[in-house]
Amino acid sequence: xxxxxxxxxxxxxxxxxxxxxxxxxxxxxxxxxxxxxxxxxxxxxxxxxxxxxxxxxxxxxxxxxxxxxxxxxxxxxxxxxxxxxxxxxxxxxxxxxxxxxxxxxxxxxxxxxxxxxxxxxxxxxxxxxxxxxxxxxxxxxxxxxxxxxxxxxxxxxxxxxxxxxxxxxxxxxxxxxxxxxxxxxxxxxxxxxxxxxxxxxxxxxxxxxxxxxxxxxxxxxxxxxxxxxxxxxxxxxxxxxxxxxxxxxxxxxxxxxxxxxxxxxxxxxxxxxxxxxxxxxxxxxxxxxxxxxxxxxxxxxxx
Amino acid sequence: xxxxxxxxxxxxxxxxxxxxxxxxxxxxxxxxxxxxxxxxxxxxxxxxxxxxxxxxxxxxxxxxxxxxxxxxxxxxxxxxxxxxxxxxxxxxxxxxxxxxxxxxxxxxxxxxxxxxxxxxxxxxxxxxxxxxxxxxxxxxxxxxxxxxxxxxxxxxxxxxxxxxxxxxxxxxxxxxxxxxxxxxxxxxxxxxxxxxxxxxxxxxxxxxxxxxxxxxxxxxxxxxxxxxxxx
Numbered sequence: 001x002x003x004x005x006x007x008x009x010x011x012x013x014x015x016x017x018x019x020x021x022x023x024x025x026x027x028x029x030x031x032x033x034x035x036x037x038x039x040x041x042x043x044x045x046x047x048x049x050x051x052x053x054x055x056x057x058x059x060x061x062x063x064x065x066x067x068x069x070x071x072x073x074x075x076x077x078x079x080x081x082x083x084x085x086x087x088x089x090x091x092x093x094x095x096x097x098x099x100x101x102x103x104x105x106x107x108x109x110x111x112x113x114x115x116x117x118x119x120x121x122x123x124x125x126x127x128x129x130x131x132x133x134x135x136x137x138x139x140x141x142x143x144x145x146x147x148x149x150x151x152x153x154x155x156x157x158x159x160x161x162x163x164x165x166x167x168x169x170x171x172x173x174x175x176x177x178x179x180x181x182x183x184x185x186x187x188x189x190x191x192x193x194x195x196x197x198x199x200x201x202x203x204x205x206x207x208x209x210x211x212x213x214x215x216x217x218x219x220x221x222x223x224x225x226x227x228x229x230x231x232x233x234x235x236x237x238x239x240x241x242x243x244x245x246x247x248x249x250x251x252x253x254x255x256x257x258x259x260x261x262x263x264x265x266x267x268x269x270x271x272x273x274x275x276x277x278x279x280x281x282x283x284x285x286x287x288x289x290x291x292x293x294x295x296x297x298x299x300x301x302x303x
Numbered sequence: 304x305x306x307x308x309x310x311x312x313x314x315x316x317x318x319x320x321x322x323x324x325x326x327x328x329x330x331x332x333x334x335x336x337x338x339x340x341x342x343x344x345x346x347x348x349x350x351x352x353x354x355x356x357x358x359x360x361x362x363x364x365x366x367x368x369x370x371x372x373x374x375x376x377x378x379x380x381x382x383x384x385x386x387x388x389x390x391x392x393x394x395x396x397x398x399x400x401x402x403x404x405x406x407x408x409x410x411x412x413x414x415x416x417x418x419x420x421x422x423x424x425x426x427x428x429x430x431x432x433x434x435x436x437x438x439x440x441x442x443x444x445x446x447x448x449x450x451x452x453x454x455x456x457x458x459x460x461x462x463x464x465x466x467x468x469x470x471x472x473x474x475x476x477x478x479x480x481x482x483x484x485x486x487x488x489x490x491x492x493x494x495x496x497x498x499x500x501x502x503x504x505x506x507x508x509x510x511x512x513x514x515x516x517x518x519x520x521x522x523x524x525x526x527x528x529x530x531x532x533x534x
Binding site for chain 2: 017050052053072075076078080082084085086088090091095098099100102104146241
């Protein structure tokens with residue numbers, strides 16, 4: 001069952017088109033990724049879904065409700081973690097959870113959330129004294145304190161160190177395991193690849209693809225690169241081999257590009273001609289490559 | 304709403320700025336009050352105006368602009384609670400703070416310094432409420448226009464000093480040039496101080512000054528509402 005249905009969403013700010021006919025749907029119980037570079041319209045789209053922004057055109061249904069008309073009712077059912085939001089420096093962790101719990105008609109027991117999110121020993125700590133990872137865990141806990149059916153998490157691992165990111169990922173998987181549908185906005189390929197069941201790839205205010213991460217990586221023109229260094233023997237013509245699309249050579253370094261099982265053919269040919277190579281590596285296609293294939297541009301996560 | 308008020312009250316007591324708003328006017332009162340003639344009617348109204356001015360021009364806009372800058376108002380709008388509740392709670396709490404500050408000043412002045420306390424409570428309340436409304440309106444306008452908490456703080460301080468000077472809070476009015484003193488009487492802080500002083504002197508405040516205060520409160524609040532952004 002689709003919990004979120006977005007159809008032909010449009011939004012302009014003066015001359016700038018932020019959303020240009022965005023459509024996607026999110027199924028119950030999945031982690032749905034919204035991926036794209038900064039400025040692709042990800043956050044705007046999600047904020048329209050949350051009811052924080054009013055789209056110019058298009059329709060949004062969340063749990064059967066209209067986020068603009070039924071905003072209040074909807075906000076009882078969703079949990080939100082927003083990008084660039086903070087809490088007052090001096091609020092204590094338990095006070096924040098207790099306060100946010102009081103906003104909802106049927107909240108979860110925040111003491112349990114404190115335990116679940118590893119914040120029990122930070123109960124009386126002030127927000128300003130928390131580490132980046134602890135703040136992030138508190139934000140997720142605040143997004144869940146209303147016992148939502150859908151949780152929206154926007155750029156939640158930006159600014160975290162690698163270990164804190166890993167930990168956060170495990171926690172997100174736990175959220176889904178508890179039956180909450182998760183919409184995850186991210187500009188990190190690895191995060192989306194690790195967590196999401198399905199991904200909508202945003203670029204320039206449009207959805208350019210919706211698929212599973214594996215489907216995106218395998219889909220399109222799946223080209224792989226094979227690299228090696230010549231140790232002895234002269235390189236033979238590899239360009240004619242089945243599946244090979246390009247060969248380039250810089251000194252002793254050779255890069256062969258191809259599709260399908262071209263690597264087996266290439267290594268067999270090298271062996272047949274007694275050519276000795278070292279540092280043989282085959283690059284797996286990544287979501288980055290998929291993005292380039294979809295948009296014709298490189299995806300630059302460092303903005 | 305109750306919980307929001309409790310939490311915000313706790314945050315207010317943890318805010319050093321709130322302590323300053325209580326202590327600065329008290330400090331001025333005590334320093335200048337030690338040489339007070341019995342039955343003085345000038346110093347205490349000055350201290351009260353300083354206290355309300357600090358809360359309205361400095362603490363209120365800084366708090367609200369910081370809350371917007373940190374996305375706290377925005378985060379609230381993603382919950383079933385309206386962010387306007389936060390605005391109401393803040394206004395009430397800052398009003399309570401202004402009342403507490405003035406209560407403290409009057410207690411200290413009345414008991415330790417032997418200052419004159421007016422007998423007509425209703426007139427004091429009217430002058431106090433209108434003056435506070437005008438100050439808070441200016442604070443709200445600053446909060447509406449300032450891009451962040453630090454700027455709001457800067458604007459508050461920047462506005463406070465000329466206003467305090469014109470209002471005769473830096474030096475007694477009779478030592479100011481006549482033209483400045485006259486103009487100053489119609490500034491928000493000046494009208495407030497003068498109204499309080501009139502009550503303290505045993506009379507009723509000039510209705511014109513009360514109307515001036517009410518007009519400031521109304522017009523500036525409307526402007527603040529017009530320019531206020533939640534994010």
